[in-house]
Amino acid sequence: MTQTLDRVIATESALQMIDELRGRHGPLMFFQSGGCCDGSTPMCYPAGEFNLSDTDVYLGNLGGAPFYMGLEQFAYWEHTQLIIDVVAGNGGMFSLDNGTGRRFLTRSRLFTDEEFRLLSNQPVDRRER
Structure with a gap:
């Protein structure tokens, strides 16, 4: 069995807010625009409202977004x-x-050396799985 790690996760309060916003706006998506450290702000859009480029990377899903x-x-x-x-x-x-x-x-934590080695075996996706 291959172990995978999530590159992006959400707190319970973030998941609750995602559910609230989905109830008002329908399916959602996130894009981390700018910022290189803790305290950066990810942008939340209605699904498909932000044009992705060929160089944008899919990191995972947060409550289905x-x-x-x-x-x-x-x-x-x-x-x-x-x-x-x-x-x-x-x-x-x-x-x-x-x-x-x-x-x-956005908050963050450094992956351990072992986790980062595991991640090196997981391809970085350009599109949602």
Whole structure:
């Protein structure tokens, strides 16, 4: 059996907010736009409303919503697991969390050496599985 690791996960509060937003807007997607460290803001869009490029990388699903980032930015984050959380504040102007009084926030943790070796055997996808 092959073990896999998630490159992106969500806290329970983030999953609850994803469910809320899905109830209002239908299927969702995420794109990590800019930022190279903790405190960056992932953008949440209605599914298909953000045009992905051939160089965007699919990192996984959060409560059924695919999560992407650009390949160039992925080079900064490849050694970390992204942990999507929710905090008080305003979301990005075009992100669906804007106006809710809460926003998504990216936290991270470094993969251990063993985890990173495991990840090297998992291909980085350009499209959702």
